[in-house]
Amino acid sequence: MKLLFKNFFIKREVVLFLVIVLLFLVVGLLNPKDFFSIGNFKAYMTIISVRAIVACGMTVLMISGGFDMSVGGQSAMLGIILGIMVFKGMNTTISVIITIIFGVVVGLVIGFIVSKLKVNPFMVTLGGMFLFSGLAIIIAFVGGGGKFQDQFVTVRPLTAIHGIAGGSFHGVEYIVFYMVGILIISYIFLKKNKFLRQNFYIGSNENAARLVGIKVDRLKIINYALVGLMVAIAAILKVSRYNFATAVADSNYPLEIIASVIIGGASLSGGEGSIIGSFLGVCLLTLIYNSTIILGINPAWYTLLVGVILLMSVLYNEFIRKKFVIYKN
Amino acid sequence: MKILKNFFLNRTFTLIIINILFIIILILVNASAFLSKINIYGLIFSIAANMIIIGAMTSLMISGGIDLTVGSTIGFSALIFALLLKSGISISIAIIGALIGGVFIGAVNGYIIAYIGISPFITTLSGWFILRSIVFLISGSSSMAGFPKALNLISNYKVLEVIPTFIIFAVICVIVFEVLMRKNKFFRQNFLIGGNEPAATLLGIKVRKVKLINYMVTGLMSAVAGIFLTARYMAFMPEVGSGATFQIITAIIIGGASLTGGEGSVIRSFLGLFFVSLITDAIAIMGVNILWNDAFIGAVLIIMAILNANTPIIARNLSNWEFKSQKKQKI
Numbered sequence: 001m002k003l004l005f006k007n008f009f010i011k012r013e014v015v016l017f018l019v020i021v022l023l024f025l026v027v028g029l030l031n032p033k034d035f036f037s038i039g040n041f042k043a044y045m046t047i048i049s050v051r052a053i054v055a056c057g058m059t060v061l062m063i064s065g066g067f068d069m070s071v072g073g074q075s076a077m078l079g080i081i082l083g084i085m086v087f088k089g090m091n092t093t094i095s096v097i098i099t100i101i102f103g104v105v106v107g108l109v110i111g112f113i114v115s116k117l118k119v120n121p122f123m124v125t126l127g128g129m130f131l132f133s134g135l136a137i138i139i140a141f142v143g144g145g146g147k148f149q150d151q152f153v154t155v156r157p158l159t160a161i162h163g164i165a166g167g168s169f170h171g172v173e174y175i176v177f178y179m180v181g182i183l184i185i186s187y188i189f190l191k192k193n194k195f196l197r198q199n200f201y202i203g204s205n206e207n208a209a210r211l212v213g214i215k216v217d218r219l220k221i222i223n224y225a226l227v228g229l230m231v232a233i234a235a236i237l238k239v240s241r242y243n244f245a246t247a248v249a250d251s252n253y254p255l256e257i258i259a260s261v262i263i264g265g266a267s268l269s270g271g272e273g274s275i276i277g278s279f280l281g282v283c284l285l286t287l288i289y290n291s292t293i294i295l296g297i298n299p300a301w302y303t304l305l306v307g308v309i310l311l312m313s314v315l316y317n318e319f320i321r322k323k324f325v326i327y328k329n
Numbered sequence: 330m331k332i333l334k335n336f337f338l339n340r341t342f343t344l345i346i347i348n349i350l351f352i353i354i355l356i357l358v359n360a361s362a363f364l365s366k367i368n369i370y371g372l373i374f375s376i377a378a379n380m381i382i383i384g385a386m387t388s389l390m391i392s393g394g395i396d397l398t399v400g401s402t403i404g405f406s407a408l409i410f411a412l413l414l415k416s417g418i419s420i421s422i423a424i425i426g427a428l429i430g431g432v433f434i435g436a437v438n439g440y441i442i443a444y445i446g447i448s449p450f451i452t453t454l455s456g457w458f459i460l461r462s463i464v465f466l467i468s469g470s471s472s473m474a475g476f477p478k479a480l481n482l483i484s485n486y487k488v489l490e491v492i493p494t495f496i497i498f499a500v501i502c503v504i505v506f507e508v509l510m511r512k513n514k515f516f517r518q519n520f521l522i523g524g525n526e527p528a529a530t531l532l533g534i535k536v537r538k539v540k541l542i543n544y545m546v547t548g549l550m551s552a553v554a555g556i557f558l559t560a561r562y563m564a565f566m567p568e569v570g571s572g573a574t575f576q577i578i579t580a581i582i583i584g585g586a587s588l589t590g591g592e593g594s595v596i597r598s599f600l601g602l603f604f605v606s607l608i609t610d611a612i613a614i615m616g617v618n619i620l621w622n623d624a625f626i627g628a629v630l631i632i633m634a635i636l637n638a639n640t641p642i643i644a645r646n647l648s649n650w651e652f653k654s655q656k657k658q659k660i
Contacts, residue, residue: 118638123634124628130627311451
């Protein structure tokens, strides 16, 4: 029994799962009518699906020691690009393909700047964050004919694309299926694919990985491209599901996704991470957000909590997993 | 050739030239708008708050650290300031209260980063969001006004009838920090810590203590900026200071500092800050849609980061080029 406790319950994924269950029960007790409703379930499952897809790419990237703060800007920009194309009546399949290509290219460029031009990823992605959100707004403005559609620089309606992720199958939205598919693929790839597994080595000790013959630069570029791909897919699904694209969304994306991945077990310097953990991290954060709405709490509490949980997770990583010692002066 | 080489190698030279060129271009494009009283004052006030902080932040980044919470600390201390004033406390005591708030945040940051050893990036990233949320929660997302009239004098009193005290203080801050980084033994330790931390420890430098003080000073200066901003606008808005983090970091990168530490200079950071402010001003004056602002600054950040990281390679290529053309002349 003691062994079970030590080996199973201390496992991060299990702890996360229990916390989520706890949250479920507490919020459910406080407001069962709203929290357990089908509408609410669909609402947060959609949000979880979109974020989990991005988190998959981010997990792989963070395992290799990198990170990407520009995912928010990328998501807004890709969403707007897709939205403008569909709005102007372009063929939906082509629009989707172009959006995906855009996402991958952006990722490749960032990856190139980080690995070949040797710029610190924080700098590049911080700049990218503002560059892409700025571009998103500009594209929306220009594409919308030089005036703001709505006041949120939004493009709508986009019913043409609704088919991709707009429907549901026996009550479960298509988008959830996409997420599950991508989760399974990511999980299997990370466990089995030799190429992606190399990320663990790069994250642990980059110089050693280079010496062993791993093509570090190439892998890093692919990681960033992967994140770009995931963001593109997530953005496409989101636009399709909600029927509109907006340039001013997702400004909290970087914090939330990175926090989810770290909560899920990734370390900032790389070498660790898990798809399941990241997924549970996304679930936890999304449910907390959902709780603030259900319980009528000011959403600022959510941002506060995300920051606190992030800090706690990092402290937990340092203390317990690496058995860090507080310096006594 | 020499000029080109200097352009890439001597960052101060580059920055001064670029800033002067920029100003000349702006004057040529729209002299009446650029040189108007409104615009000059606008430029001065938009840069002043960041100038107060940039000295401390540069010294922090030279030591290899980073503080993303500066913008939120501005908001936090501005909130404390506003609340204290509203409850009738005298301006001087309220100032002390706000300063204590800023130093406290810096101390927490510094403790977690220097003594517990968490990466400064993650700590201050969390702190950024945590503090901003606290500001919104406590202030109820609403602004405050109705402060004692005397408060405005702190920022807006015009020396010689034209120069506001805000900018005078800001200039003093930049000069003081530049001098400190050149002469003061304590602050110069940052270069050593940033260059090679284990070596610095072996030299006997109390690395953890210096880092803690760096963060506390940054917190202090952020609080000062918050006080001046509140005094200038005679109001408190929960968003105050939101853009500061990004602008200051971009400015320091333009100024040539390295993220890993070991190099940097306050004057260059200031020139970078001036450049960033000119960009925003140019966008407003030239009638370009203000939406381009963030995109431009983001692009500049990326380009400068690439330049910073690759200067040795560029310098080497330039030297080769120079050498080859000299060889040709001899033959």
